[in-house]
Amino acid sequence: MQFLSLLKVQSGKQEQCLEMLKKIKEKPIEGITINQIMFCLGKYDLVIIGEADEVKTLELSARLTLYASMETLTIIPFDKGIEMLKDIYWFKHEEEMI
Numbered sequence: 001m002q003f004l005s006l007l008k009v010q011s012g013k014q015e016q017c018l019e020m021l022k023k024i025k026e027k028p029i030e031g032i033t034i035n036q037i038m039f040c041l042g043k044y045d046l047v048i049i050g051e052a053d054e055v056k057t058l059e060l061s062a063r064l065t066l067y068a069s070m071e072t073l074t075i076i077p078f079d080k081g082i083e084m085l086k087d088i089y090w091f092k093h094e095e096e097m098i
Helices: 014-026 054-064 078-085 089-097
Strands: 002-009 033-039 046-051 068-075
Touching: 002 014, 002 054, 014 033, 014 046, 014 054, 054 068
Parallel strands: none
Antiparallel strands: 002 046, 002 068, 033 046
C-alpha cells in the first residue's frame, strides 16, 4: 500500500528527528520504500510518502514516535482511484452534473 505520513516534530527533538529520517532515507527499513521526504508549512513539519504493508508502516511510526507525532494516511494514485470509483452511483451522478 502507498502511504502519506504527516509529522509534527516534538519541541526539542528536531535534530534527533532529522537524523533518524536521514538514516531511514540512506538505509531504508526492509519492506519500506520511501519515495519522498519533504518539509511542509502549516500544522505539520514534514511529509513522508512511501510504500509498505500495514505492519511495516506501523514499524516506521513506532521508530519515529520518539521524535514526532504522526498521522498516516493510505493513498491511492488518482488514475487508479478514478477507475475504482467509476461504477459507484454517487460518482456517476456527480459526472452527469459536470
